[in-house]
Amino acid sequence: MATVTAASGLMDAPAEGRFGRGHRDRRLDAVREKVEAGERLSLADGELLYATPDIWGVCEMADGVRRLLHGDAAYYNVNRHLNYSNVCALSCKFCEFYRKQGDEGAYTRDLEYVKEEVRKAVAGGATEMHSVGGLHPYLPFEYYTDLVRTIRETARGLGSELHVKAFTAVEIVHLAKIARVYKAADRVAGIRWVLERLKEAGLGSLPGGGAEVFDDRVHDEAYKGKIRSDVWLDVHRVAHELGLNTNATILYGHIEERRERLVHMDMLRRAQDEALSRLGYSAAEGGATTLTRPGTPLPEHVAFGSASAPLPIAQSPLPSSAGYFQTIIPLPFFPDGSELEHLPGPAGLENLRTLAVSRLMLDNFPHVKAFWIMQTLPMAQLMLQSGADDIDGTVVWYDITKVGGTSTHQEVNVWTLQKAIREAGFEPIERDTLYRRVIRDGNAWHVE
Numbered sequence: 001m002a003t004v005t006a007a008s009g010l011m012d013a014p015a016e017g018r019f020g021r022g023h024r025d026r027r028l029d030a031v032r033e034k035v036e037a038g039e040r041l042s043l044a045d046g047e048l049l050y051a052t053p054d055i056w057g058v059c060e061m062a063d064g065v066r067r068l069l070h071g072d073a074a075y076y077n078v079n080r081h082l083n084y085s086n087v088c089a090l091s092c093k094f095c096e097f098y099r100k101q102g103d104e105g106a107y108t109r110d111l112e113y114v115k116e117e118v119r120k121a122v123a124g125g126a127t128e129m130h131s132v133g134g135l136h137p138y139l140p141f142e143y144y145t146d147l148v149r150t151i152r153e154t155a156r157g158l159g160s161e162l163h164v165k166a167f168t169a170v171e172i173v174h175l176a177k178i179a180r181v182y183k184a185a186d187r188v189a190g191i192r193w194v195l196e197r198l199k200e201a202g203l204g205s206l207p208g209g210g211a212e213v214f215d216d217r218v219h220d221e222a223y224k225g226k227i228r229s230d231v232w233l234d235v236h237r238v239a240h241e242l243g244l245n246t247n248a249t250i251l252y253g254h255i256e257e258r259r260e261r262l263v264h265m266d267m268l269r270r271a272q273d274e275a276l277s278r279l280g281y282s283a284a285e286g287g288a289t290t291l292t293r294p295g296t297p298l299p300e301h302v303a304f305g306s307a308s309a310p311l312p313i314a315q316s317p318l319p320s321s322a323g324y325f326q327t328i329i330p331l332p333f334f335p336d337g338s339e340l341e342h343l344p345g346p347a348g349l350e351n352l353r354t355l356a357v358s359r360l361m362l363d364n365f366p367h368v369k370a371f372w373i374m375q376t377l378p379m380a381q382l383m384l385q386s387g388a389d390d391i392d393g394t395v396v397w398y399d400i401t402k403v404g405g406t407s408t409h410q411e412v413n414v415w416t417l418q419k420a421i422r423e424a425g426f427e428p429i430e431r432d433t434l435y436r437r438v439i440r441d442g443n444a445w446h447v448e
Ligand code: V47
Pocket: 094, 095, 096, 097, 168, 206, 207, 208, 209, 210, 211, 212, 247, 248, 249, 251, 329, 331, 332, 333, 334, 335, 338, 371, 392, 400, 401
């Protein structure tokens, strides 16, 4: 029999069979209707998604969205991470990665080291080099353009290509300061100057790091000294204007509150509304552009001209050089070794729920990544069924977080990634950084 609990608003659905259908939260029905109609969820909807005990209802809705956008495809890539230096002028409380110059364990890689990493990447059939580091106080600006050029040219010299996804927005601003082009009166000019030079050197896209949580209170308590949300968003906007795609992250499970996570997601989707309008999408009333509206193609299909459905076009011809956010990557806080080590960090269900909420709130981000290095592969499988469509790649070395405090060598082979995806009920698709399908013959590859 249906029951309503006045305090919670929970209503049990009529029992089906001996075990019934568990506790369905009927308050989610209105949210489900919006999701199915391709409408944008409000912050209050987001709060309900976090508050409801019906976590499976939330995951099921997120799964509906990921299947609408990607069917049964789930993406992985063959990549390699290169942390060029862990020396950092900042001392963020959540971070275990940074060292001060001269500290035990501090390192800065020279270009010979970089070339060797490229050789290994090419030998392993990688399509992408993901490179980030600390804010090194002494390296000259040319180090960074040389780094990018070296990766590109070494790979080409070996008869291959490597997409360089490098430098968080925080590093881009640091580089503008090193190059002495960052002026408070016009910070965007300095950001553009840096990005133009990096692009010229061969930079292909920006990773999503350094966003943390877009909130001044959290910023001042946990990563004071880092750029704030407005500057982070400026860097990504300029990158999009220059035709570079970017990703975004949210680092959750430390001192922030769930409401602050939702505000962060809202700020990201507004920035994506702008990016998509530059790509030719027209917004619904209220300015929102959701990819869940019936007949709306994915931005990669628009950018590469393979959209089969007509775009709700605002402008024509398409400015094919416009970039956009590809992927949101929810990053669970790892306390070990950081100044916030006393905090417990988020547990499994919170990770699953945050992934699903990200899928539902970020209705205009084509992809949601369950970064297996941080989530673990078994958890990434559950996430594939709860909104994620991507688990990232072979990675090889990862120095920023280590599950169980183990080593920086965190590698899985393609077979393991494919098996994990198949076990979760999806078809593994190898993608390049821009989400084009990779066709492979051993270590030789090309994109469709
Ligand atoms: O910016 C640092 C985070 C980020 C900790 O764009 C921590 O495809 C948890 O951005 N616990 C770097 N997180 C990683 C990153 C990323 C990873 C994978 C793919 C992509 C992509 C981007 O890691 C940092 C910071 O937000 N981080 N310390 C920690 N203790």
